[in-house]
Amino acid sequence: MLYPHDSHPTRHHSAVRVAAPRTTQAEKERNTLLEVAIMSDLASIWQSRAREAYEHAGPALVAGLQAELSARIQALTGRKVDPKAIYAEPGSRKATATMDGVTFRLNKNELVLVRPCSYCGTGEFESIAIEDLRTLGYALHEWHPNHKDCEESDPAEYLYNYDF
Numbered sequence: 001m002l003y004p005h006d007s008h009p010t011r012h013h014s015a016v017r018v019a020a021p022r023t024t025q026a027e028k029e030r031n032t033l034l035e036v037a038i039m040s041d042l043a044s045i046w047q048s049r050a051r052e053a054y055e056h057a058g059p060a061l062v063a064g065l066q067a068e069l070s071a072r073i074q075a076l077t078g079r080k081v082d083p084k085a086i087y088a089e090p091g092s093r094k095a096t097a098t099m100d101g102v103t104f105r106l107n108k109n110e111l112v113l114v115r116p117c118s119y120c121g122t123g124e125f126e127s128i129a130i131e132d133l134r135t136l137g138y139a140l141h142e143w144h145p146n147h148k149d150c151e152e153s154d155p156a157e158y159l160y161n162y163d164f
């Protein structure tokens, strides 16, 4: 005579439970090395993607800086500088052009004049932002940058004597 519960197989209760495989120290170290290798692969992937994007953007950035500086100079002076003759550094977002002996620079979207020290003739100084003919006039005619050690007279005269 069969009882319903007899139909359940019972011999599985006697099955030996298999212990989960233990990870040895050597395996752990190998896994860690593998993870590090994967992580550094991932790091180099996004970094090289970024570099590629930058390198592809380079020529476009240079052309953009050249066109922008040329347009700004033309808007101010009515004179056109050939964009291709403009030196541009896409990394620092600077572009520099010399026209009629005056050096203009676009520095992170701000137009300035560049002059050497008016005393010793060396170095490179950037003027205030040139926004219109008035500020251009100031930078051209009234701005006399000096090295600190080259000061001939009170620099306050240059800094504070001119009101707009």
Ligand SMILES: [Zn+2]
Pocket: 117, 118, 119, 120, 121, 122, 123, 146, 147, 150
């Ligand atoms: Zn000087």
